[in-house]
Amino acid sequence: MIGLALVIIVTNVGLLKVMSSNGFRNEDVSSYEARFGNLREHLSGVDKVGYMSDCQGNQNDAAARLFIAQYAVAPVIVVDSIESELVIGNFCHSKIDKALWTEKKLLLIKDFGEGVMLFRRAVR
């Protein structure tokens, strides 16, 4: 049994690697919590909001940002669409082109900073 225990230790150096590195996948969930904190207060009584973003990246990155936004503003449902009455903007670029939302007939309600904005659908 001692021998088996030693075999286990030797074959599982993964623990050593995990302990010695900072290789955990860094979640930016906490940063989203901070960015979306003030926005959530403005969504009181709202059941559903749309979502738009200008962030680059692959499909998984885009999905992750949407899901984290959903996590941050729960229990408001976040729909990946701009057809809702209210729309959350989640922008990654420091300079945001106003045309991004004016072309989509959205009116800016409030800029919460750090790329987080709230829009209302313009009256058709």
Add this chain to the structure above:
Amino acid sequence: MILMCALFLLVLIGYLTVAPLPELNDKPGYASALFKICLAIGSGFGITSSIYFLWVALYGKTGYGFIFVELILVVVLLSVNKFFKKSHVIPLQYRHQESTMAGKPPSKLLLLIFCGFLVWSFILFIRMCHVLRHGGWDAWQTWNLLARFIYRGGDKWIAAINDLSVFHHPDYPLLIPASVARLWQYAGGESQFAPICIAGMFLFASIGLLFAVVTLTKGRNAGCLAAIVLMSSTNYLVLGAYQYADIPIGFFYLSVVSLILFQDLFTKNYYISLLAGVMAGFGCWTKNEGILFLLAVISIRIILMITRGSKKTTGAQLWYFLVGAGMVLTVFLYFKCKVAPGVDLFMKQSMTGMCSKFTSPSRYLQVLTAFVNTTLNTNPLFFIMLIFPLFSLVSVKLKVNDGLFTAIAVMVMMYAGYLGFYIVTPYDLDMHLSTSLSRLLMQLWPAFILAIFSVIPPDTKSITSITRKNLHSTTTI
């Protein structure tokens, strides 16, 4: 402080449900106490999450009335415990539990290694939780998200969950989310300490339970080694820190297998079967995979009832198991009817589509290849553990009791069942395998270790051969 009180109440409720379990000695030892405390943690989470869910589902909004329900339950359980008789065993060799067959004491070096792994695992868990306070992807995408819907949603939480995108798995049961929301309700606010604490309790309760049950049945050396095997699985600790529900459901699998093995020592103590059924029910209440486990246990027990000699005893054990599972399944079925849609595995494709996948050899090859590769990469100990008992089987004439047969057969069925899920998955097979196979295999890992260690000979003479002579067949139900 209030959070600690909530956790204490939870463990107390759980302990009062496992207290009637028989002792393996006139004076309970550390392993017996640890066995009950670890079971109590799982039982407590299962019961309190069920109460909380029913409360918010029936009354439509969170409040504090459920606390009175929990306190009343404590009083009821205390009263019931007074009336339970315990069956006592006179384990002649149990007094020498700490001795090997050669009369040598258990290995202090092994105990030191075990303690080292335990401390190391705890430090690793705390370190990972400090970095990932919200857990891994599944934690914030599903479990903690659902908890937020319950806690923040008021009387609209059910409608809101039903509106969730399918990517958030709104059909997933609510043991973890309800437990998190319950602790937030007690604390009066959201705190990441709650889900972290739940994850840690299930993780270390699994380790403690495995150590305790193997120590009780095979001796301390084997108990230390079994726990070391579990703690040395990096993926297992990581999933725990990620706050994934795979660790809690693995705990309930381990609990059921432990109690089934325990039943062999007290064949007519049907409370053991009742509690095993309850734990299997809590597995369903944790994740949908628990349904497969429950069906596997029931089918194996039916086979045993038909094929083995003692039909009356096995039948009674099965009956009480079903009663225990049924108590929890009423909550589960209420959840499925009132809150959640169906299981997406079956909703997203037709029967014809599923059948065509069943008859596709390439899918079987792909799944089996992924199984071998994933296991080699994330848990190579699995193959070592498969070989380990063969040396014992060669030298020891093993008597396969009902419990041992059930444990091994259920593990085989579960591995086959999980692989079968992938054969018929409605999702892209590569994607599904890469994102979930390692986690599903970790669910089975603690129970698998227990099943393997159940095959090896004990440090002392087998207690089953002696205890059967000395059993008081006190039926407490």
